[in-house]
Amino acid sequence: MAALVERISTYLHERGLRVVDIPIWIGGMLFLLAWASPFLWMVTTSFKYPEDVLTTHIEWIPRRVTIDNFIQVFELPVLRWALNSAVQAIIATFFCVVFGAMAGFALARMRFPGRGAIFMVFLASLMVPTEVSVVPMLLAFVKVGWASTYQALILPMIANVLSLYIFRQFFLSFPQELLDAARMDGANIMRAFWLIAFPLARAPAVAAAVIIFTLNWNNFLWPLLVTFDESMKTLPVGIAQFAPNVGTHTQIEGYAVAMAAITMLSIPSLVVFFLLQKHFISGISQGGIKQ
Amino acid sequence: MQDEHAAIDQRGHRMKQAEPIEWTGYLFVAFFAVPFLLFNVGPILFGLFVSLTEWNIIGSPDWVGAANYLQALSDPWIHQAFTNVLIYGLLIVPGVVVLGLGAALFVNAGYPLTGIARTLFFAPHVVSATVIGLVWVWLLDTRYGLINVYLGRVGVDPIPWLTSAEWVIFGVSIASVWWDMGLAFVLFLAALQDVPKDLLEAAEMDGANRIKRFWFVTLPLIRPALSMVVTLQLIATLRIFSQVYVMTNGGPAGASASPIHYIYNVAIERYLFGYASAIGVLLFILILVVTLLHRTVLRETV
Structure with missing residues (x-):
C-alpha cells in the first residue's frame, strides 16, 4: 500500500501533477465515457433482436446477437445510395483539390493585378451561408432539367474556398529557390507548378481532401432538395428514412434496423478520421480560423 | 540629387522588368473562379431576383416587388x-x-x-x-x-x-x-x-x-x-x-x-x-x- 502511494506520488511529481488532479482526471474520464457512449449504444443496439431493444432493462453488452438488422437495411436500395455518395464525394473532392491547389498557388505565388481583391472576394463568400442560395439553385437545376442527376449532386461542390485557403497558406511559405530552379531549367510556371509545387503539397492536399470528402459524404440539405428519385439519393438522405417517426418502419423493429443503418453510414467517416486525425484537425482548425 | 533620381528610375525600371505580369495566374484562378461564380455567386444574385417574384416550379415568374418580404x-x-x-x-x-x-x-x-x-x-x-x-x-x-x-x-x-x-x-x-x-x-x-x-x-x-x-x-x-x-x-x-x-x-x-x-x-x-x-x-x-x-x-x- 505504502509502495503504491509512493509510486503514484512519484508519477504525479514527474508529470507536474498534484493529488487534486486525480479526482479531476477521474471525473474527466467519466465524462469522456458518457460522451462516447452514444456510439457504443448505437453499435450495441444494431446487433440486438428487436424484442431486446424496447425494454427498460439495459444491456450494454447484449446476451444474444443477430445480424438480421443489417440484412434488413438492404431491403432499401442502400448499395445504390452508397454508390451515389461515393461517386459524388470522390469526384467533388478531386476537383476541389486540383482547382483549389491551382488557384491557391496562383494567389500565393504569381504576380498579376487584382490578385488580392480576388482572394478577398473568395473569402467574403464564406459569410454567405449556402442555405441562402440553395432554393434559387434548386430552381435553376430544375429548370435546366438536371434535378436528380449526378451533375446536380457534384457541380455545386467542385469549388470550395476552404480547399483554396489551405493551399494558399501552404504555398505562401513554399521555398522560392525550388521554383527558381525549375524555371532556370526552362520550365514555364505551369510546368513548375505541376512538376515541383503540386507534388510537394502533399500535406495540404491530404488535409483538404479529408475535410472536403467528409463534408461531401455527410452533406444533407442539397442532396435532400435536388434528388426526387429514390435511386439518386445519397446515403445520409436515404438512411434518414429509417427514422421511426418519419419512415415506414414500425417502432418495434425501427430502432434496431435504424442503428444498423447508421452504424454502416458512420463507419467511412470514422475510419477516415481515426486514420488521418492529424490532417483532419489541422484542416478543421484552419477552416475555423478563416472566419 | 541627380544620382538619387537615377537610382529611383533605375529601381522603378528594374521592378517592371523583374516582375512581369504572370498572365497564367488568371488561367490558374479561372478553373476555380468559373464554378465559384456559377454555383456560389450566381445563385445568390438569382435568389435576390427570385425573392421579388412569385414563381412555382412550373411556369414563369411574376414580378411582385416586395410582397414576399411583407x-x-x-x-x-x-x-x-x-x-x-x-x-x-x-x-x-x-x-x-x-x-x-x-x-x-x-x-x-x-x-x-x-x-x-x-x-x-x-x-x-x-x-x-x-x-x-x-x-x-x-x-x-x-x-x-x-x-x-x-x-x-x-x-x-x-x-x-x-x-x-x-x-x-x-x-x-x-x-x-x-x-x-x-x-x-x-x-x-x-x-x-x-x-x-x-x-x-x-x-x-x-x-x-x-x-x-x-x-x-x-x-x-x-x-x-x-x-x-x-x-x-x-x-x-x-x-x-x-x-x-x-x-x-x-x-x-x-x-x-x-x-x-x-x-x-x-x-x-x-x-x-x-x-x-x-x-x-x-x-x-x-x-x-x-x-x-x-x-x-x-x-x-x-
Whole structure:
C-alpha cells in the first residue's frame, strides 16, 4: 500500500501533477465515457433482436446477437445510395483539390493585378451561408432539367474556398529557390507548378481532401432538395428514412434496423478520421480560423 | 540629387522588368473562379431576383416587388421559426462553449490517456446529421430511451424530449451540442497550446491557484478563440436544419422548426420558390448582422 502511494506520488511529481488532479482526471474520464457512449449504444443496439431493444432493462453488452438488422437495411436500395455518395464525394473532392491547389498557388505565388481583391472576394463568400442560395439553385437545376442527376449532386461542390485557403497558406511559405530552379531549367510556371509545387503539397492536399470528402459524404440539405428519385439519393438522405417517426418502419423493429443503418453510414467517416486525425484537425482548425 | 533620381528610375525600371505580369495566374484562378461564380455567386444574385417574384416550379415568374418580404413579416410560422432559432442559440451556444472549453482544458492538462480523449471528444463532429439524429431519437425515446431509463432510476419521471412542444427544443439541442462540440474543442485546444507555459508558471510562483490562473492568465489569452467559437457556433445554430429534419421534422406542430426547415417546407411542400428565397435573404441578413457585430466586438476587445 505504502509502495503504491509512493509510486503514484512519484508519477504525479514527474508529470507536474498534484493529488487534486486525480479526482479531476477521474471525473474527466467519466465524462469522456458518457460522451462516447452514444456510439457504443448505437453499435450495441444494431446487433440486438428487436424484442431486446424496447425494454427498460439495459444491456450494454447484449446476451444474444443477430445480424438480421443489417440484412434488413438492404431491403432499401442502400448499395445504390452508397454508390451515389461515393461517386459524388470522390469526384467533388478531386476537383476541389486540383482547382483549389491551382488557384491557391496562383494567389500565393504569381504576380498579376487584382490578385488580392480576388482572394478577398473568395473569402467574403464564406459569410454567405449556402442555405441562402440553395432554393434559387434548386430552381435553376430544375429548370435546366438536371434535378436528380449526378451533375446536380457534384457541380455545386467542385469549388470550395476552404480547399483554396489551405493551399494558399501552404504555398505562401513554399521555398522560392525550388521554383527558381525549375524555371532556370526552362520550365514555364505551369510546368513548375505541376512538376515541383503540386507534388510537394502533399500535406495540404491530404488535409483538404479529408475535410472536403467528409463534408461531401455527410452533406444533407442539397442532396435532400435536388434528388426526387429514390435511386439518386445519397446515403445520409436515404438512411434518414429509417427514422421511426418519419419512415415506414414500425417502432418495434425501427430502432434496431435504424442503428444498423447508421452504424454502416458512420463507419467511412470514422475510419477516415481515426486514420488521418492529424490532417483532419489541422484542416478543421484552419477552416475555423478563416472566419 | 541627380544620382538619387537615377537610382529611383533605375529601381522603378528594374521592378517592371523583374516582375512581369504572370498572365497564367488568371488561367490558374479561372478553373476555380468559373464554378465559384456559377454555383456560389450566381445563385445568390438569382435568389435576390427570385425573392421579388412569385414563381412555382412550373411556369414563369411574376414580378411582385416586395410582397414576399411583407408577407414574411406577418407570417406566424416565420415568427415561430425565428423565435425557435433564438432559443436554440441560447441553449446550444453556451452548451458548446462550456463543454468544448472544459474538454480542451482537460486534454491540455497532460493527464494519462488524453490522446484517446482528444479523438473521442472530436469524433461526433465527423459523422452525418443522419447518424446524430437517429442515435438521439433512440437515446431520447420517452419510454425506452437510455436517458429516460437512467433518469427513472434516480426518480425522475419520463421526459417527452421529442414529442412535446415544451421539451422538443431541449431534445434537439442536446443532440446538436453533441454534434457541434468537437469543432469548438479543437479550436480551444489549439488556442490553449499557444498559451506560454512560463506565464502560467510565473503566476503559480506568485501564489495564484489554478482557478485564478485560468481566470487571469489563460482566459484573456484565449479570448480571440472564444469569440471565434461563439460566432461560428451562433451562425451554425442560425442555420440549424438537418438534425431538426431527421429528429422531429419540425414537429410537434412547428415547435422545433427552424428558419431553414421552414424554407425547406415552403419550397418543397408548397413550391413557393419566390417566398422561400425571400426568407433565405432575411436569414442571410440576420447572419450578416451577427458576423459584423462579431467583427466590431473583436476589434474593440483585442
